[in-house]
Amino acid sequence: MRAYKVDVLVIGAGAAGMAAAAAAARARASVVLLERGERLGGVLEQCIHPGFGLHRYREELTGPEFAHRLRGELEASDADVLTEATVLDIHPDGPKVVVISPKGLKVFRPKAVVWAAGARERPFGALRIPGTRPAGIFTAGLAQRLLDLEGLRPARRAVILGSGDIGLIMARRLHLEGVEVAAVLEIQPFPGGLTRNVVQCLQDFGIPLFLSHTVAEVHGRKRLTGITAVRVDELWHPIPGTGRYIEADALILSVGLIPEVRPVEGFVALDPVNRGPRVNGWLQTEAPWLFAAGNCVAVFDLVDTVAELGERAGTAAARYARGELSRGRRVSLVRGENVVSLVPSYLDGAAEGARVYLRVPRPMEGVTVDLGGVVRRKIRVARPAEMIELSVNGDALAELSRRPEVTVEVRPG
Amino acid sequence: MRIAVIGAGAVGALIARELCRYEAEVLLFEREPDVGWGVTKANSGIVHAGFHDEPGTLRARFCVPGNSLFSGLAAELEISFRRTGAYVLAFSNEEFSTLKTLREQGEANGVPGLEIHGREEVLAREPRVNPEVRAGLWSPTVGITLPWELAIAAVENALENGLELHLGEPVTGIEVRGGKVQAVRTGAGRYPVDAVVNAAGLFADEVARMGGLDGLELHPRRGEYVLLDETTRDLVRAVLFPAPTEKSKGILVLPTVDGGLLLGPNAQDLPGEAKEATETTREGLEEVIAGAWRLVPELPLSQAIKTFAGLRPESPQKDFVLGEMGVKGFYQAAAMRSPGLTAAPAIANWLAREISLTYDLPAKSRFQPKRRGIPHPADLSEAEWEELVEKDPRWGRVVCFCNRVTEGEIVEAIRRGARTLDGIKFRTRAGFGQCQGGFCTDRILEILARELGKAPWEVTARGKGSEPVLGEVRP
Numbered sequence: 001m002r003a004y005k006v007d008v009l010v011i012g013a014g015a016a017g018m019a020a021a022a023a024a025a026r027a028r029a030s031v032v033l034l035e036r037g038e039r040l041g042g043v044l045e046q047c048i049h050p051g052f053g054l055h056r057y058r059e060e061l062t063g064p065e066f067a068h069r070l071r072g073e074l075e076a077s078d079a080d081v082l083t084e085a086t087v088l089d090i091h092p093d094g095p096k097v098v099v100i101s102p103k104g105l106k107v108f109r110p111k112a113v114v115w116a117a118g119a120r121e122r123p124f125g126a127l128r129i130p131g132t133r134p135a136g137i138f139t140a141g142l143a144q145r146l147l148d149l150e151g152l153r154p155a156r157r158a159v160i161l162g163s164g165d166i167g168l169i170m171a172r173r174l175h176l177e178g179v180e181v182a183a184v185l186e187i188q189p190f191p192g193g194l195t196r197n198v199v200q201c202l203q204d205f206g207i208p209l210f211l212s213h214t215v216a217e218v219h220g221r222k223r224l225t226g227i228t229a230v231r232v233d234e235l236w237h238p239i240p241g242t243g244r245y246i247e248a249d250a251l252i253l254s255v256g257l258i259p260e261v262r263p264v265e266g267f268v269a270l271d272p273v274n275r276g277p278r279v280n281g282w283l284q285t286e287a288p289w290l291f292a293a294g295n296c297v298a299v300f301d302l303v304d305t306v307a308e309l310g311e312r313a314g315t316a317a318a319r320y321a322r323g324e325l326s327r328g329r330r331v332s333l334v335r336g337e338n339v340v341s342l343v344p345s346y347l348d349g350a351a352e353g354a355r356v357y358l359r360v361p362r363p364m365e366g367v368t369v370d371l372g373g374v375v376r377r378k379i380r381v382a383r384p385a386e387m388i389e390l391s392v393n394g395d396a397l398a399e400l401s402r403r404p405e406v407t408v409e410v411r412p413g
Numbered sequence: 414m415r416i417a418v419i420g421a422g423a424v425g426a427l428i429a430r431e432l433c434r435y436e437a438e439v440l441l442f443e444r445e446p447d448v449g450w451g452v453t454k455a456n457s458g459i460v461h462a463g464f465h466d467e468p469g470t471l472r473a474r475f476c477v478p479g480n481s482l483f484s485g486l487a488a489e490l491e492i493s494f495r496r497t498g499a500y501v502l503a504f505s506n507e508e509f510s511t512l513k514t515l516r517e518q519g520e521a522n523g524v525p526g527l528e529i530h531g532r533e534e535v536l537a538r539e540p541r542v543n544p545e546v547r548a549g550l551w552s553p554t555v556g557i558t559l560p561w562e563l564a565i566a567a568v569e570n571a572l573e574n575g576l577e578l579h580l581g582e583p584v585t586g587i588e589v590r591g592g593k594v595q596a597v598r599t600g601a602g603r604y605p606v607d608a609v610v611n612a613a614g615l616f617a618d619e620v621a622r623m624g625g626l627d628g629l630e631l632h633p634r635r636g637e638y639v640l641l642d643e644t645t646r647d648l649v650r651a652v653l654f655p656a657p658t659e660k661s662k663g664i665l666v667l668p669t670v671d672g673g674l675l676l677g678p679n680a681q682d683l684p685g686e687a688k689e690a691t692e693t694t695r696e697g698l699e700e701v702i703a704g705a706w707r708l709v710p711e712l713p714l715s716q717a718i719k720t721f722a723g724l725r726p727e728s729p730q731k732d733f734v735l736g737e738m739g740v741k742g743f744y745q746a747a748a749m750r751s752p753g754l755t756a757a758p759a760i761a762n763w764l765a766r767e768i769s770l771t772y773d774l775p776a777k778s779r780f781q782p783k784r785r786g787i788p789h790p791a792d793l794s795e796a797e798w799e800e801l802v803e804k805d806p807r808w809g810r811v812v813c814f815c816n817r818v819t820e821g822e823i824v825e826a827i828r829r830g831a832r833t834l835d836g837i838k839f840r841t842r843a844g845f846g847q848c849q850g851g852f853c854t855d856r857i858l859e860i861l862a863r864e865l866g867k868a869p870w871e872v873t874a875r876g877k878g879s880e881p882v883l884g885e886v887r888p
Contacts, residue, residue, distance in 0.1 A: 036814060086811040088791070098795075102806035105799050123849035125719030128639065132692045133721060135879040139851040146855055152869055152882040177886050221689065222878035238695075249883075262847075265644075 002107070006032045007321035009097055009110035010079075010314065011087055014042025016294025017116035018070040019307040020314030024114070025077035027318035032108065033074070034085045034099060040074070041067030042118055044303065046144045049169055051196075055304035066303060082106075092267040095289055111321035112289050114313050115264055115277070119257035119295040127161075127255060131218030134225075140166040140254040147173060155250030159227050160184045161215050165193035165301070165385070167254025172201035174252075181205075182246050185213040185229055187236055190363050192254070194301070194385050215251065216243055224249050259296045271345055273335070274298035278345035281354040282325065283313035291317045298341045300357070301387050331401050336409025338364065341387070347400055354397055356390040360410050368413055372406035374399050382410060414772050415606040417442060417597045419584050419620050422453040423560050424746050424757045425612030426567035431765035432610075433574040435774035440604060441568065441576055442597065444583035444616070446876045447836045449564030452614040452749070454839075455638070455691065455723025457667065457678060459652055460556035461752040462499065464519025464527060465662055471733040473522045475756035475763070480554055482758040490566035491786030492558065493670040499555035499652035500535060502708055503548045508656035512550040515657075519552070526553040541648050541709050555652050557670055560754050561839045569829060570784035574777070581876075584613075587623040587743075594624065594742035608742035608768060615688040615726050617734075617747035624743045629734055631748060632685045633724035634661075636678025637697040639705070640719040641712065642847045643672035653708045662751060664704025666712070671816070671845065676705035676712065682727065693722045718849050725750050735760060736767065744768065787825050787840060791817040812860070813853045815846020823857060827864045835875040837861065854881065 008024040010017045013035035021033040039045055044052070047063030054060055057069060074081070085101040090113065097108040121139040138146070138154055144166070146152045158179055160167045163186035171181045184202060189212050191198045202209050216230035216238050231242035259276035261268075268277045268285040276297040277285040283293050293313035294306040319325040328348040333356065335342055341359035348354070356371060360382045369377045369388055374396045382388060388410075392400070400406050414437040418429040421443035429441040445451065460483050463476035487494035503509040512529055519527045528551045535542060535549040542549075572578060579599065586598035587609060596605045613620040621629040646668070655663040661680040669675050679700045683690055698720055705712055728734065728748035733756065737744050744767075746760060768774070790798040790808055801821065802809035808821030818841045826840035834850075837843055837857055844850035844857065858881065862869045873879045 036811065084810055086814065086817070088817070100790075100798065100802070100809050100811060102802065102809040104802045104809060105795055120848045121851045123718050123847075123851055125640065125849055126715075126717050128698050128714075128717060128720050130693045130695045130698060130720075135874040135881045138854075138881075142851050142854055146882055147886060150855060150859070150869070151886045152855075153884050153886050154882055156883060216695070218692075222876065223880070 003096070003109045004032070004106060006030050006108055006110045008112050008114060008314065008317045009108050010034065010114040010116060012042065012116035012118055012296070013040040013081070014116060014118050014294060015044060015066070015070060015303045015306045016118070016310035016313070017042070017114065018074050019310030020114040020116055020293055020317070021079040022070070022073040022077045023311040023314030024318040025079040027315050029318035029321050031077070031079035033079050033081045034087065035081065035083045036086045038083055040071055040081065040083070043141065046141070046148050047169070048148045049173065052303050055302065056307055070307065087263055090263045092287055112291065112317035114317050115290060115292040115296055116294050116310060116313070117260040117296045119259050119299055121253070122256040122258055124253055129215050129218060132220055134218070134220040134223050136220070136224030136250045137218070138250060138252050140170045140252055143250070143252050144170055144173065147177060153177070153179070155179045155252070157182055157248045158250040158252050159215070159229070159246055159248045160252045160254060162186065162254035162256070163192040163198070163209060164254045164256070165197050167252070168193045168197040168201040170252055170254065171207050172205060175205050175207060181207045182248050183229065184209045185215060186211050187214045187232055188212070190383070192385060195383070214238070218251065224251055227251055257295060257299045259298065261296060264290065264292070271298070271342070274341055274343065280330070280344050280346040280348045282316035282348060283309060283344070284316060284320070284327070288327070289320065298343045298357070301385065305357070305387070329401055331403060332405040334405050334407045336407040338410035339408055340384070342408060347392070347397065347406060353394045354392040356392060356408065358388050358390070358408060360384055360388070364410065364412070366412060367410050369408070369410050371408050372400050372403065414438065414774060415440065416608045416610065416768065417604060417606045418610045418612055419597070420451070420612035420614050420617070421448040421564060421568060421580070422451050422612065422614050423449065423564045423754055424749050424760065425610070426564040426571070427757050427761035428610050428612055428746055428764055429576055430567040430571040430574070431761040432768065433571045433576055434765065434777055434780045435769045436777055437772070437774050439571070439576050440579060440606070441571070442579045442582050442584050442599060444581070446581045446832060447830070448568045448580070449561035449839065450835070450875070452723065452725055453560045453564050455721055456560045456725070456754060457665065457675065458558050458560050458669065458754070459667065460494065460558055461755040462519065462552040462554045463522045463524045463752070464515045464550070464552060465657060466518070466522060466752065468518060468521040471735055472752060472756065475733070475759040476752045477523045479752070479756040479759035482762070483556060483558065483755070486758050487558065489782050490563070490570060490784045492562045492566045494556055494558040495670060496554060496556040497651050497668055498551065498553045499654060500539065500549035500551055501654040501656060502535070502542065502546050503656055504543070504545055505547065509548050511656040512548060515550055524552065524554065527551070539649060539651060539653065541711060542653065543708060543710050557652065557668060559670055565840060566784050566786065570782070573784070574780055584620060584623065587620070589625050589740050589743070592741055594740060607772070608744060610744045610746055610764065612746040614749070615724055617726065617745070618685070621745065621747065624740050626739050626743065629728070629745070629747055630685070631726045631728055633683045633687055633690065634727040634750070635681045635683055635690060635722050635724055637693045637701050637722045638675055638677035638720065639698060639701055639717050640669070640721070641674040641676070641716045642718045645674045645713060645716050646672040648712070649674055649709060655704065655708060664701055666705050666709050671842065673718070674712070677701045678723065679704065683724070688724065691722045691724060693720050697722070718847060733760070735764070787822050787829070789822065790819055812856050813841070813843035813846060815848050816842045818843035820860060823860050824864060827861065832865065833873050833875050834858070834861070834881070858882065
């Protein structure tokens with residue numbers, strides 16, 4: 001089998017991958033972008049609602065419009081694209097990447113790889129909800145593809161479990177297509193998604209949101225006939241006597257995304273909380289030739305951020321391929337109080353500065369985000385749904401880079 | 414000679430296939446729209462060694478030969494089967510003496526290779542086992558398989574050897590005159606036959622009553638399971654049993670052929686009529702997890718991808734009901750509780766032989782025992798895969814990303830009879846992986862609709878009434 005030599009191989013043509021491929025090509029690398037689906041755009045293609053692009057393009061776009069802009073950047077570059085191409089294996093020595101597509105097996109020998117495979121949805125079975133297993137249980141992404149890409153109706157009357165942004169958006173989409181949304185249930189005492197989505201997707205349409213609630217049981221043999229909703233205590237245990245039957249023919253789940261790491265997890269360290277590869281400020285993993293960007297690193301809120309990370313990874317991969325990316329001294333970034341998601345895992349010593357992204361575990365008012373006592377930012381309300389971004393300028397980074405590790409924490413005050 | 418086999422689970426499918434070795438017309442009736450959807454579908458998939466069964470029982474008689482038939486059968490039918498070995502783990506003096514009883518019992522039944530290992534050896538072989546373990550009974554012949562794959566493969570092979578298959582056709586009556594079986598009736602018609610084999614699983618009691626036999630009492634025993642994804646593949650190598658109780662073999666931790674771990678089952682006795690009560694319960698799933706944790710304390714429940722429950726037929730005598738009984742030409746293969754799956758190949762051989770001797774059936778000269786499985790390119794060499802794609806590019810189009818199932822496999826499964834999402838899942842494993850169909854359900858629906866010439870909303874998950882989509886958004 002012929003091996004194709006290329007400077008940068010980008011895996012996954014969602015926002016991160018398209019931005020990475022275009023950036024790497026602009027940085028004068030030869031680039032091949034692989035996509036397992038038929039179309040470029042990834043999850044953006046099914047997100048037909050507006051709200052994208054405010055940071056990157058300074059205007060409000062729909063998902064497909066955002067994807068269209070990125071495809072334009074890609075077409076203007078010299079990057080090659082192969083669709084319906086699934087990566088079977090990544091061998092760390094070489095590296096060598098084996099790919100299958102309807103055109104046959106191909107082997108790539110890239111100098112650098114950008115892993116931009118996105119995330120998958122946590123399945124129903126992971127929740128261990130008792131009851132029957134009828135048709136009519138969908139992850140939100142699947143329901144969205146059926147509804148918005150295939151024009152197929154997944155429900156007449158739906159209950160949505162999970163108030164993450166995808167769940168909220170789906171509540172509105174279903175409602176607008178004539179599906180009655182009986183309830184949105186959220187196990188936490190606060191909404192999982194952005195406030196603007198709670199307002200614009202639920203409140204504006206009179207869709208009820210029940211906080212501290214979950215599904216206690218699923219009913220129906222062939223097709224879902226209803227669910228039992230129940231109130232939960234602080235430990236998420238159902239409170240006896242609070243169960244209530246809600247008639248519905250579909251249960252739609254927005255209960256979390258899990259970074260896709262399968263072909264790389266064997267040779268890069270993963271962050272146990274993010275569940276994606278540990279990366280430095282260049283989005284470089286512990287295998288120096290492998291970069292990772294987007295939701296396969298950690299789940300981000302905004303596609304604008306994902307595209308920006310993709311660009312940074314693509315540029316860095318192109319520089320690595322030319323032997324121009326020197327790794328600074330490795331400084332570990334460590335989780336302190338009230339930090340869950342945290343990217344990157346290492347601060348490198350590059351002079352240009354760095355960005356740190358983090359999430360708090362619960363809503364907090366009047367807090368200070370503190371990075372090693374050198375960078376501080378006061379925040380009026382910190383919410384789990386909204387990632388906090390910290391800019392670290394060159395001077396601060398130089399100061400922090402002298403230490404073996406730096407702690408990030410969010411504390412009251 | 415015409416023989417009707419009732420029930421296309423693993424037992425009925427294997428019996429039908431064995432009967433096809435002889436000069437006889439064999440009809441197989443199944444109430445569900447596909448084979449293997451009853452007891453067979455939600456089962457631990459263990460090929461037992463035979464040490465759990467008291468000598469003198471039919472279970473003991475058929476388990477050991479069934480186990481030894483599995484290697485050959487799996488090769489012939491190209492189904493998944495792996496001898497992992499098993500440990501029965503003891504945590505107390507009392508349980509330790511149970512191990513000795515099991516070993517004696519196994520030896521009396523002819524189970525090869527049984528050894529009691531001390532704590533150190535158990536932990537050396539299975540480092541994740543609870544360190545409080547005292548000893549383990551090692552049984553090298555225990556294996557794991559996919560029961561539905563066995564039923565599907567046996568029926569495919571039987572069809573090549575002349576079987577007449579009636580899916581979605583529950584038997585509604587059996588005509589008996591002069592103490593002899595005359596015909597089988599279904600909603601679709603009357604089929605004159607000389608003999609029937611009752612392999613109707615949970616419904617075998619009803620089928621027996623149709624033939625005028627009242628002696629078969631069955632009730633469902635529900636077992637709940639939790640499946641962990643393939644990232645748990647290296648945690649446990651062998652099937653791990655606790656010391657058994659009077660009632661059951663207990664809650665196990667076992668590897669699956671796909672690389673994940675299966676936890677369960679518990680054992681809840683349900684009333685006789687609860688033949689479709691496959692719902693899970695909160696208490697049941699907690700019991701399964703507690704039972705599994707007792708054997709392997711650090712099981713990562715964050716990797717759970719599925720919970721489900723299966724029903725197994727239990728009878729008061731706690732043993733199989735086999736052979737001709739009461740009515741001439743009425744054969745039972747009923748009350749197939751554990752180790753029914755393991756015993757099935759040996760029972761099928763024995764029963765087909767009994768029938769052939771009674772009716773003096775000559776062996777068919779053209780019987781073709783080999784069944785070709787659907788190729789799974791991800792398991793083939795690169796050259797073989799390349800060749801498949803060259804002939805038909807659909808074999809290079811991956812549809813199920815988790816298990817790397819191609820469109821070629823899905824189309825082939827439809828050609829072989831899959832009509833539903835579950836039919837595709839059980840034949841190709843598409844949708845059985847980490848994302849549980851989150852990424853591929855819409856694409857498989859589309860392929861099914863296209864190949865069957867149906868609208869997407871006419872495609873079902875598992876038969877009429879289980880359509881995942883209900884129509885067009887804007888008709």
